[in-house]
Amino acid sequence: MVDSSESGMEGLKANLRKESRRLKLNFDELKSGGFIKQTQKDLFTVRLRCPGGSVTSERLRKASEIAEKYGRGEVHLTVRQSVEIPYVSYVHFDAVAEELRAVNWSVASCGARVRVPTACAGCSYNPNGLVDTQGLCAEVDRRYFGTPTGHHKFKISFSGCPIDCFRTRDMDLGFQGVVEPALAEDLCNGCTLCVKACEDKSLRMVDDLPVRDKNRCVGCGDCVKVCPVDAMKVARRGWLARVGGRHGKHPLFAYEIANYLTDDQVYALIEATLGWYQKHGEGRERIGAAIVRVGLEKYVDDVVRPLGLETVETAAERRKYWSGGNLYGQG
Amino acid sequence: MDRASGRDVLDLRGVLCPTNFVHIKLKLEDMAAGDTLEVLIDDGEPMRNVPKSLKQEGHRILTVRPEGEHFRLLIEAGNVSG
Numbered sequence: 100m101v102d103s104s105e106s107g108m109e110g111l112k113a114n115l116r117k118e119s120r121r122l123k124l125n126f127d128e129l130k131s132g133g134f135i136k137q138t139q140k141d142l143f144t145v146r147l148r149c150p151g152g153s154v155t156s157e158r159l160r161k162a163s164e165i166a167e168k169y170g171r172g173e174v175h176l177t178v179r180q181s182v183e184i185p186y187v188s189y190v191h192f193d194a195v196a197e198e199l200r201a202v203n204w205s206v207a208s209c210g211a212r213v214r215v216p217t218a219c220a221g222c223s224y225n226p227n228g229l230v231d232t233q234g235l236c237a238e239v240d241r242r243y244f245g246t247p248t249g250h251h252k253f254k255i256s257f258s259g260c261p262i263d264c265f266r267t268r269d270m271d272l273g274f275q276g277v278v279e280p281a282l283a284e285d286l287c288n289g290c291t292l293c294v295k296a297c298e299d300k301s302l303r304m305v306d307d308l309p310v311r312d313k314n315r316c317v318g319c320g321d322c323v324k325v326c327p328v329d330a331m332k333v334a335r336r337g338w339l340a341r342v343g344g345r346h347g348k349h350p351l352f353a354y355e356i357a358n359y360l361t362d363d364q365v366y367a368l369i370e371a372t373l374g375w376y377q378k379h380g381e382g383r384e385r386i387g388a389a390i391v392r393v394g395l396e397k398y399v400d401d402v403v404r405p406l407g408l409e410t411v412e413t414a415a416e417r418r419k420y421w422s423g424g425n426l427y428g429q430g
Numbered sequence: 431m432d433r434a435s436g437r438d439v440l441d442l443r444g445v446l447c448p449t450n451f452v453h454i455k456l457k458l459e460d461m462a463a464g465d466t467l468e469v470l471i472d473d474g475e476p477m478r479n480v481p482k483s484l485k486q487e488g489h490r491i492l493t494v495r496p497e498g499e500h501f502r503l504l505i506e507a508g509n510v511s512g
Binding site for chain 2: 290321324
């Protein structure tokens with residue numbers, strides 16, 4: 100049976116090539132993504148580049164103008180924090196790109212590339228936030244946006260705390276803020292508020308002082324935030340790194356691989372991981388599938404150890420970060 | 431008025447988050463910095479949330495006393511003007 104959508108797509112591509120000569124379309128720019136074919140003939144959705152979901156009011160006005168001029172006066176807010184303008188004809192691609200350039204903006208990435216990273220508000224105004232998710236997200240977008248992987252898409256996300264609203268477990272690489280608390284015993288008045296604040300029951304009172312079980316503590320920092328005499332302090336602050344997650348038809352749950360990364364170590368891990376994926380990935384598999392195929396230990400040995408990161412090694416160390424549920428037929 | 435301590439006591443047992451916190455916050459804002467207020471809040475969610483929120487607003491918890499299913503907190507009003 101002939102796949103009519105395939106031949107329809109070929110026809111469209113040929114038509115686009117012809118049109119592009121007339122319109123002087125930059126096909127490399129087009130292929131790097133941002134224009135997504137719709138069900139309707141000749142119509143595309145324009146995906147805009149919104150790292151961390153932060154969009155200035157000036158850019159929002161521009162998106163609104165473009166939607167009214169070239170679309171149907173509506174936008175779609177995507178699950179990955181992008182603003183998309185649906186119902187744009189390919190004949191207007193140049194005009195749309197020109198309009199976006201006027202506010203120093205561009206379309207997002209599609210295909211087998213590093214996608215626009217997502218992030219929560221982080222410590223900038225969220226009381227739970229432990230780290231500057233927006234700052235690191237913007238810099239990661241600036242450095243790695245659109246990098247070809249040679250295999251499949253590559254998604255990165257940043258969560259400011261272990262509540263993990265930005266689902267770092269579902270990402271090819273995810274970074275989540277963590278703090279390591281430490282008690283200044285001479286300041287502690289034994290009030291027990293930290294024990295009450297800890298949802299993971301990692302603190303208990305021993306001789307009127309809170310003692311922490313690091314096999315339970317996930318680094319949320321609630322004990323530090325509640326301490327009325329500032330006896331519970333932040334000993335370290337950084338990023339917990341997860342690799343190999345994805346959603347889609349066959350979801351994978353990411354592995355925690357290293358803890359307390361600095362911003363520079365985050366960049367180093369992204370670069371080394373992309374290099375490893377380009378080299379060891381097969382066909383259109385995501386990096387999670389490649390890791391499952393060759394073994395997590397090989398990825399850790401190849402990528403994480405050479406960077407000198409504080410590795411998360413065992414299943415026992417990972418167990419505290421989740422609480423079971425559907426393991427897809429494993430129990 | 432609480433007979434034992436002779437202080438005003440805000441009894442917020444059975445009051446849910448964040449309403450319990452708002453009651454305390456409004457009361458503290460009417461007080462001078464350094465004045466103290468006693469409150470009763472439930473164990474569980476209120477004890478996890480309210481003390482953290484009070485610290486964020488610049489107030490200070492001086493003592494914490496468990497009393498059965500609830501807790502008695504002594505709070506010192508911070509300087510929150512402006």
